[in-house]
Amino acid sequence: MKERLTIRPKPQINESLSSFLLRVCKENNVEFLDMFRFLYRDDSSTRFRINKIHFIDVFPKQIIKYKELSQLTNLSKKEINKMTFTPVISKFLGPSNSKEEMLYMSMLLRQIDGTNRWFCPECIKENGYHKLIWQVEEIEICNIHNIKLHNSCKFCNNKHLYVHRETPICHYCHSNLKDSFEKIDLNHEYIDWQNSKYKDWEFLLNSSVELSPKYRGITKEKAILLNMLYVSQFKEEKFISTKNKVFSKDMTNAFKMYIQGNDNKKTQRPYLPFIFKVISHEEINIRLSEFSSISVPDKYIESVFNQFKDETLGTCLTPWCKHYNTNKMMQKTNFFYKNYSKYKLASVCTSCFVKFGYNRKNGKWEEIGDQIERIQKVSKLFSQDLSFPKIREICGYGIVNVYEFCGYALYHGLLPKKIQNNYKFDLESNAVRECFVKLAYIGTNKTTYFQKAKQLFGWSIIQFYYYLAFPEVQKYFLFESKLDQSTDHKDIAAEIRRKIKQFIENDKKISVRSIAADLGHDGSSLTRWGLKNLIIEGREKQIKKHKQKLWDEVRRFIEQKRALQELFTYAGICNYTGYNKDYFVKNHYELHKYIVGETKIEKQKEYNVKRMRFLRDVIIARDFLRKSHQKATLKETANYLGINEQRIAYHLRKEGIKWGNLDLLK
Structure with missing residues (x-):
């Protein structure tokens, strides 16, 4: 079939995948059902049926072969998914949650009309394609023309099929759907309500944003539930099921049980109707974009997971630690680590720097993770004078972890003296700490720290991890570096302002990445230092200037043409400015209306x-x-x-x- 597709049109803004494929088939004189059968997955759990074709717009991964579709259309997987509801599902699940995808696919199927095709006659007349968002049950109007969407022919009143080769033509009486329907005046309140629904669904379909902030050690679903509970309880300090203003006590506890990971049939996932119920509550009344930006405080998260009353920190369980079986050096941390959600009072021994906490399921004080076992295993192999790659092969750990554990073992004296004597480093503790403070200033993680340390100090990788095990360094990263991130970086801020001015003058696009690259930093560092907003403001200023420049160009073109008494078209303006119509519609809608x-x-x-x-x-x-x-x-x-x-x-x-x-x- 690939050889038959000699014409490969480009997807239009907000177009659905089925609409795009219908246009492809029409221009290549191919039957849509033939293409659909060719793309259909033989191993799909959904049996091939005509009335299931709308699945291609919901979650194509379940029913079609991406590789073949990509070859036919010359589009990437990302470009294909952009024309479907896949970004909505990805907001709830990570890449490893394939078993749960069908649950959220079912959720979406209840939110859309998969039987009939909805359309705006004016949009069909202007653009000739169907938008994905029109199939959402809540969407009832076209937000461009402020008219009602239709799903039937005005001449024969038959419903418009979801898939029909002649897209703007009625399947039954062959009338043209482009013909204008009788216009019904809509009140402003109804239009505003529909526009708010558009904003929410456009946010859901945007693959570059998430429904909630990231909380380390917590899945996307649980993070969304935390936001739901926090917002529906009117942002109170601690979780109390009876104080929830949106859900009943039983429903609130069902959400809580799911967050805690209880295997109980009464648990509830964060399905869309629940989220919409929260944000549309009369005393809350916010949009999804606002909901997603709300960060739940640590204290509230702790209260959701809280099952035990004991507030006493346990003892260190590390065999080689000087303070073994005491809690003298135990200190509670304010950070979320891997598997943090399973533990209460996550703490670290400031002697051996192994993390501990109360297991929420059984109430026992235990190590968080398996660092002790891993260090012991690597130390034993390192004592046998094996090479690092050999240790990696035997243990099955990553090479970076092997170096880190070996460096730790060297510092804490867990190896025979013969091996310890082979690795002697003479840098003093205070000097080491200052080096890592500098590395934290210009790097973002252990990998970049080592790369910078190699460039600046000439450290080997084992030397780097040996120094990393110093108590002064560990304490800095655990308790002090976060404070350093809030330090006022006046010099860098001034340099950023200067760069922004240069970018605007040279008409070079401003972004965090481009500014950071020019400064010799990375974007993560600028974000950590609280300087990202400066760049965002600069970008907005650049956009505003570009917008004014574009308006001036368009007006100048029109004035010139009228002075010469020459006719002009939208296409002529596009050629003059160098931007197409889609760009004006998407980025400068007011200017687009002026041109029209x-x-x-x-x-x-x-x-x-x-x-x-x-x-x-x-x-x-x-x-x-x-x-x-x-x-x-x-x-x-x-x-x-x-x-x-x-x-x-x-x-x-x-x-x-x-x-x-x-x-x-x-």
């Missing part, structure tokens, strides 16, 4: 010129008939010209004259 209005005036001028030319031809024909001593009536003149007399009558009405007064146009 001005081009309509030009079209009317052009139409008037053509009408006058036509009527002059009519006058010439009439005069010829008179000179030939023939009847020169409207009917005879129309017959002489070979046209319908109604056409002449129509143009006369438009000019406001009658047949007997035709000479007034001379």
Whole structure:
């Protein structure tokens, strides 16, 4: 089939995948069902049925072969998913949650109409394709033209099929769906309500944003539930099921049990209807974008997971630690670590720097993770004088972890003296700490720290991890570096402002990445230092300047054309500015409306010129008939010209004259 697709059109803004494939089939003279059968997955859990074709717009991964579709259309997987509801599902699940995908696919199927195709006649007339968002049950109007969406033919009243090869044509009576329907005036409150629904669903379909902030050690679903509970409890300090203003006590506890990971049939996932119920509550009334930006405090998260009353920190369980079986050096941390959600009072021993906490399921004080076992295993192999790659092969750990555990073992004296003597590093503790403070300033994680340490200090990788095990360094990263991140970086801020000014002057696009690269930093560092907003403000300023420049260019073009008494079109303006119509619609909608209005005036001028030319031809024909001593009536003149007399009558009405007064146009 690939060889038959010689024409490969580009997807339009907000177009659905099925609409795009219908256009592809039409332009290549291919039957849609033939293409769908070719793309259908043989191992799909959903049996091939015509009434399930809308699944291709919901979650194509379940029913079609991406590789073949990508080859046919010359589109990437990301571009294909952008035309479907896949971004909605990905907001709830990570890449490893494939078993749960069907649950959220079912959730989406209840939110959309998969039987009939909804459309805006004006949009179909202008663009000729169907938008994905029109299939959402809550969406009832077109937000561009502020008119009701339709799903049936105005001539025969039959419902418009979800898939039909001739997209703008009724399957039953073959009438054109582009024909305007009777316009119903909509009140402003209803339009505003629908626009809010558009904003929410556009946010859901945007693959670059998430439904909640990231909480380390907590899945996307649980993070969304935490936000739901926190917002529906009006952002109180601690979780209390009876104080929830949106859900009942039982439902609130069902959400809590799911967050805690209880295997109970009464648990509830964060399905869309629940989220919409929260944000549309009369005392909350926020949009999804606002909901997603709300960060739940640590204290509230702790209260959701809380099952035990014991607030006493346990003892260190590390065999080689000087403070083994005591809690003298135990200190509670304020950070979320891997598997943190399973533990209460997550703490670290500031002697051996192994993390501990109370297991929420059994209430026991235990190690968080398996660092002790891993260090012991690597130390034993390292003591046998094996190479690092060999240790990695035997343990199955990553090479970076092997180096880290070996460096830790060297510092804490867990190896035989013979091996310890082979690795002697003489840098003092305070000097080591200062080095890592510098590394934290220019790096973002252990990998970048080592790369910078190698460049700046000439450290080997084992030397780097040996120094990393210093208590002064560990304490810095655990308790002090976060405070350093809030330090006022005035010099860098001034440099950023200077760079922004240069970028604006040179018309170079401003972004966190481009500014950071010019400064010799990475974007993560600028974000940590609280300087990202400076760049965002600079970008907004650049956009505003570009917008004004574009308006000036368009107005200048129109003025020039009118001064020369030349007609112009939307396409002409696009050629002059270097931007296409889709760009104006997406990024400068007010300017787009202005251009449409001005081009309509030009079209009317052009139409008037053509009408006058036509009527002059009519006058010439009439005069010829008179000179030939023939009847020169409207009917005879129309017959002489070979046209319908109604056409002449129509143009006369438009000019406001009658047949007997035709000479007034001379």
